[in-house]
Amino acid sequence: MIYSLFIYAVFLFILLYGIRPQGLTSEDGYLSSFNSLRGLFALEIVVGHVVRYESSLLYPFGKFMIVSVAYFFFVSAYGLSLSMERKPDYLRGFLQKKCAYLVLIALLAYIFSLIAGLISGQAIGSSDVILGFFTETNWYIWELIFFYVLFYIGFRFIKKGRLAFIFAATLLLCLFCFYIGLQQAYYSSAFGFFAGLLFHRYFDEIRAFLWKKRGLLLTALMLILGLMSLMLSAESLMGMVLRNIMCISVLMLLYYFLSYLSPQNPILSFLGRYSAEIYLYQFVFLDIFEDLDYRLGIPVVLLCTLISALIMHPLDALIQKKLQKVFSKS
Numbered sequence: 001m002i003y004s005l006f007i008y009a010v011f012l013f014i015l016l017y018g019i020r021p022q023g024l025t026s027e028d029g030y031l032s033s034f035n036s037l038r039g040l041f042a043l044e045i046v047v048g049h050v051v052r053y054e055s056s057l058l059y060p061f062g063k064f065m066i067v068s069v070a071y072f073f074f075v076s077a078y079g080l081s082l083s084m085e086r087k088p089d090y091l092r093g094f095l096q097k098k099c100a101y102l103v104l105i106a107l108l109a110y111i112f113s114l115i116a117g118l119i120s121g122q123a124i125g126s127s128d129v130i131l132g133f134f135t136e137t138n139w140y141i142w143e144l145i146f147f148y149v150l151f152y153i154g155f156r157f158i159k160k161g162r163l164a165f166i167f168a169a170t171l172l173l174c175l176f177c178f179y180i181g182l183q184q185a186y187y188s189s190a191f192g193f194f195a196g197l198l199f200h201r202y203f204d205e206i207r208a209f210l211w212k213k214r215g216l217l218l219t220a221l222m223l224i225l226g227l228m229s230l231m232l233s234a235e236s237l238m239g240m241v242l243r244n245i246m247c248i249s250v251l252m253l254l255y256y257f258l259s260y261l262s263p264q265n266p267i268l269s270f271l272g273r274y275s276a277e278i279y280l281y282q283f284v285f286l287d288i289f290e291d292l293d294y295r296l297g298i299p300v301v302l303l304c305t306l307i308s309a310l311i312m313h314p315l316d317a318l319i320q321k322k323l324q325k326v327f328s329k330s
Contacts, residue, residue, distance in 0.1 A: 003295050004057035007047065014040055018265035024258065027082060027203055033258040034075050039271020040263075041068040042278040046305060049286050050297045058294070063230070066185060069140060070192030070247035071254070072279075076144065077196025080151055085200075091156055093327030098148045101323050105316045106141045107133065109280040112308065113287070120288045138283055139186045146173065147193045163201060167194050174240065184235055188243035195248050210255065219256075222249035277309035277316060284308065 015037075024030055044061060045068045052062030084090050110133050150169050154162035170190050177187045199206055209215045226246020232239035271278070285304040289297055 001057060007058055007298065011040070011044070014043075014265075014267050014271075015263055017267065019261050019263050021260065022258075022262040023260075027200065030255075030258065031075075031078055031082060033262060034071075034078065034254070036262075036264055036268055036272060037071070037254075038075065038275040039268055039273070039278065041071050042275040043271060043302070044068050045279060046282045046302055047298055049282060050301055051294050054294045056294065066189045066243055067247050067250045070189035070195075070244075070251065072140075073144070073147065073189060073192035074196040074199070074251055077147070077151070077193045078200055079196075081197055081200035084155055091152065095148065095152050096327040097323050099145050100327075101320050102141050102145055102148075104319050104323075105276065105280065106137045108312060108315065108319075109284070110137055112281065112312070113284040116284050116288060122287070138280070140279070143186070143190070151197075163194070163197055166197060170194050174244075178237060178240060181235075184240050184243065188240055189247045191244045192247055192251065195251060210252065219249060219252045222246075223253070226250075274306070274309040274313050277313050278305055281305050281308040281312065 022029075022033075024033065045065050047058065048061040048063075048065040048068070051058040052065070054062075113136075114129065147170075150166050154166050158165055170193065174187045174190055178184070210219065222245050226242055226249050229239050229242035229246055232242065282301060282305045285301045285308075289300050289304075292300060
C-alpha cells in the first residue's frame with residue numbers, strides 16, 4: 001500500500017511541481033498546455049502496462065491507459081488542425097513525411113527489440129521477423145497512420161462535411177473492429193482524434209458552451225456514463241461506446257484544469273521531449289521483464305525505457321529532419 005501511494009505521490013509531484021495560475025484564451029495557449037503533459041501521459045501508459053493485471057491500488061493506472069491514448073490522439077489532431085490553418089502548403093508531402101516517420105521510428109524500435117530479445121535470451125524464429133514488425137509493433141502506430149490518411153483525404157479532397165466524413169470513417173472503423181472481435185483496448189479511445197479536430201473547428205463555440213451550466217452538466221453526465229463502462233463486459237458494444245465517452249469527458253475535465261493552471265516544470269519538459277520514444281521503447285522491456293513483481297517492474301521498466309529514449313531520440317529527430325527536407329520539396 002505504501003509503495004502504491006508513493007507512485008501516486010510521484011505522479012502528483014510531477015504534475016503539480018511549479019504549477020502556476022493562468023488564464024488561457026488563445027488556441028496556441030491551449031495547445032501548448034496540452035502538449036506540456038505529453039511526457040506525463042506517456043509515463044502513465046508505461047506504469048499502466050506494468051500493473052494492468054495486478055490487484056493493487058495501482059490498478060486504475062491500467063484502466064486509465066485508454067484515456068491517455070485518447071489524449072495523444074486529441075493533441076495530434078488539434079496540432080494538425082492548427083498547422084493546416086496557418087500553413088498554406090501544409091499538405092505538401094504530408095502523408096510521406098508523417099507516415100514514413102512513424103514507420104521508420106517504429107522499425108528502429110522493432111530492431112532494438114529484436115536485439116534486446118536476443119541479448120536477454122529470447123528465441124526468435126527467422127520466418128517471424130518480417131511479419132513480427134506488423135504484428136508486434138504497437139497498434140497505436142498503425143491507428144495513427146489511419147487517422148493521418150483520414151485527415152489528408154478530408155482536408156485535401158472534401159470541401160464540405162470533412163468532419164462528418166472523419167467521424168463516419170472513425171465510427172465504421174470501431175464497428176468493423178468490434179465485428180471481427182478485435183480487443184477493444186485498440187479502439188476504445190479512437191474518437192479522441194475526432195475530438196481534437198472538433199475542438200479546433202469550433203474553438204470559440206465549445207469554450208463558451210463548456211463554461212455554461214449546460215456544459216458543466218454535460219461534462220459531469222458524460223463522466224458518469226463513461227465510468228459505467230467499468231461495470232460492463234470488457235468486449236460489449238455498449239462498453240466500447242461508453243469507454244469512448246469516458247475518454248472525451250476526461251479530456252473535457254483536462255480542458256477545465258488547463259484553463260486555470262499551467263503545469264510546467266523541468267521534469268515535464270524532459271519527459272515531453274522524449275514522449276514518443278518512451279511510448280515505443282516501453283514494450284521492449286515490458287516483454288523482457290514481464291515476470292518481475294510489479295513493485296520492481298515499474299522502476300526497472302521505466303529506467304530502461306528512459307535510457308533507451310535518451311539514446312534513440314537523436315536518431316529519431318534526424319530521421320524527422322531528413323524526411324521534412326526531402327518531402328517538402330516534392
